[in-house]
Amino acid sequence: MADDELKEKLIEDITLLKYVGINPVVVHGGGPAINKTLNRLNIKANFIDGLRVTDKETMEIVEMVLSAQINKEIVALMNKMQAKAVGISGKDGGLITAKKKNFNDPKKDLGFVGEVEQINPELVEKLIEDGYIPVIAPVGVNAQGETLNINADSVAGELAASLKAEKLIYLTDVDGIRYDAKDASSRVSQLRFKEIKEWIADGKIQGGMLPKVEGCMQAVERGVIRTHILNGLVAHPLLLEIFTDQGVGTMILKD
Ligand SMILES: Nc1ncnc2c1ncn2[C@@H]1O[C@H](COP(=O)(O)OP(=O)(O)O)[C@@H](O)[C@H]1O
Numbered sequence: 001m002a003d004d005e006l007k008e009k010l011i012e013d014i015t016l017l018k019y020v021g022i023n024p025v026v027v028h029g030g031g032p033a034i035n036k037t038l039n040r041l042n043i044k045a046n047f048i049d050g051l052r053v054t055d056k057e058t059m060e061i062v063e064m065v066l067s068a069q070i071n072k073e074i075v076a077l078m079n080k081m082q083a084k085a086v087g088i089s090g091k092d093g094g095l096i097t098a099k100k101k102n103f104n105d106p107k108k109d110l111g112f113v114g115e116v117e118q119i120n121p122e123l124v125e126k127l128i129e130d131g132y133i134p135v136i137a138p139v140g141v142n143a144q145g146e147t148l149n150i151n152a153d154s155v156a157g158e159l160a161a162s163l164k165a166e167k168l169i170y171l172t173d174v175d176g177i178r179y180d181a182k183d184a185s186s187r188v189s190q191l192r193f194k195e196i197k198e199w200i201a202d203g204k205i206q207g208g209m210l211p212k213v214e215g216c217m218q219a220v221e222r223g224v225i226r227t228h229i230l231n232g233l234v235a236h237p238l239l240l241e242i243f244t245d246q247g248v249g250t251m252i253l254k255d
């Protein structure tokens with residue numbers, strides 16, 4: 001299936017969940033789309049430890065792409081499927097208070113990159129109660145009123161914990177966590193905290209997989225019952241995970 005078709009199917013499945021009494025909340029990223037726009041404007045994209053170095057100009061583009069382009073594209077697709085989707089960012093209703101991410105290393109200055117300090121889930125809870133599907137762009141503000149760019153995976157983990165969600169599901173471009181990131185046959189269907197920490201320490205889990213496993217562990221610690229990492233580029237990953245016993249992806253478990 002083409003990527004666009006898969007995207008539409010995925011969005012259709014999310015709207016279907018709402019019909020059967022499950023309340024999905026969507027947090028989206030958009031790194032590739034941000035890179036595309038930066039490239040068009042001849043601005044170089046730089047990353048440190050998987051996070052985008054975000055100067056003032058880049059922040060404007062990040063916000064435009066995430067909160068306007070990607071967010072509204074998802075909302076429009078959902079609403080086309082008769083769902084009631086509402087797109088917001090971490091700025092709306094005081095959802096995300098962030099602080100600048102600081103590595104305490106002058107060589108690692110990320111600029112306007114944030115980490116979640118506090119989530120105020122009130123607006124999201126109200127939207128859910130009223131039958132809407134909240135769709136959230138990972139942009140927040142700090143106490144000084146500065147706009148900050150936050151990794152989408154971190155926002156999803158924090159939000160799931162704060163909402164006391166039953167499940168946190170990360171959709172990515174691989175079938176789950178692998179013993180060898182490049183070997184599809186090495187996927188594990190479950191992984192416990194102890195192994196995760198070991199796999200991180202010896203580099204088996206790295207790059208973009210790091211904020212996902214960290215988000216899962218944090219969410220589990222804070223009461224989310226099940227957390228999964230699944231491939232979003234296959235047919236119906238959410239339905240398979242939620243409605244069948246088939247082991248798709250990787251489930252993160254406490255020791
Ligand atoms: N142990 C691992 N198992 C699977 N993938 C891994 C592992 N360690 C690192 N990765 C990498 O993490 C990537 C997923 O993260 P990322 O590219 O940020 O995805 P997304 O854009 O979907 O958030 C995979 O494509 C893979 O290259």
Ligand SMILES: CC(=O)N[C@@H](CCC(=O)OP(=O)(O)O)C(=O)O
Nearest residue numbers: 029030031051052149150151152
């Ligand atoms: C700080 C930071 O890196 N923010 C991310 C936010 C978007 C995101 O997380 O997108 P993906 O899920 O596609 O990676 C960025 O600027 O790309």
